[in-house]
Amino acid sequence: MLPWSEVPERAGFTMLSPTNNTPPAFFVRSMRASDLDHVVRNESAAYENGWNKRIFVDCLRAGYLCWVLANKQQIVAHGVMSVAIGECHLLTLCVNPDYQRQGFGRRLFRLLLERAYKLDARECFLEVRASNAKAIALYRSLGFVQIGERRNYYPGATVAADREDALILSRALPLP
Numbered sequence: 001m002l003p004w005s006e007v008p009e010r011a012g013f014t015m016l017s018p019t020n021n022t023p024p025a026f027f028v029r030s031m032r033a034s035d036l037d038h039v040v041r042n043e044s045a046a047y048e049n050g051w052n053k054r055i056f057v058d059c060l061r062a063g064y065l066c067w068v069l070a071n072k073q074q075i076v077a078h079g080v081m082s083v084a085i086g087e088c089h090l091l092t093l094c095v096n097p098d099y100q101r102q103g104f105g106r107r108l109f110r111l112l113l114e115r116a117y118k119l120d121a122r123e124c125f126l127e128v129r130a131s132n133a134k135a136i137a138l139y140r141s142l143g144f145v146q147i148g149e150r151r152n153y154y155p156g157a158t159v160a161a162d163r164e165d166a167l168i169l170s171r172a173l174p175l176p
């Protein structure tokens, strides 16, 4: 096994706290099919209407940027981003509730945006529930602004029929 300091970028690893050759406490790597049970568990814990395994399988097959942030024990967060024709779209970003508000969501999103920029994305778009104050605060703090909305886009968080609007946010890349 390669020491952590020599893991090539193409392997999809980014160290979050490198110390010589010892494994970092947290790291980011590409999502694998074998991660999906854990990923879906985190989705269900964090969201009322989280994605199921099938959707993640489709994202992996589509070649989207599908990344997890993990420590040696567990997957802490995951994010999925599509990149094409000079744009990227954040499709999901999720942090296990036990690890929220510790900077992991911001860190993972920034890393995805940096990779998308390297892949020639010059603008990022995302949709977020109008009631999702935590996520909206994160996106605004990174310079995203609202450019539109989709009426009744999401199923209701508790009653599916009570649909909820999506806000469409965007910002130019790269991040400062």
Ligand SMILES: CC(C)(COP(=O)(O)OP(=O)(O)OC[C@H]1O[C@@H](n2cnc3c(N)ncnc32)[C@H](O)[C@@H]1OP(=O)(O)O)[C@@H](O)C(=O)NCCC(=O)NCCS
Pocket: 046, 047, 092, 093, 094, 095, 096, 099, 100, 101, 102, 103, 104, 105, 106, 107, 127, 128, 129, 132, 133, 134, 135, 137, 138, 139, 141
């Ligand atoms: C939204 C989410 C990804 C944020 O991840 P996180 O790791 O908890 O967030 P961070 O610790 O990186 O915080 C980044 C910023 O988000 C905002 N934020 C995060 N949690 C917040 C909270 N409880 N209240 C208000 N703002 C909050 C703040 O602006 C924060 O910056 P600050 O700490 O400097 O004030 C996470 O809460 C989550 O997984 N939520 C459920 C899934 C979800 O809603 N995903 C977004 C779908 S569009």
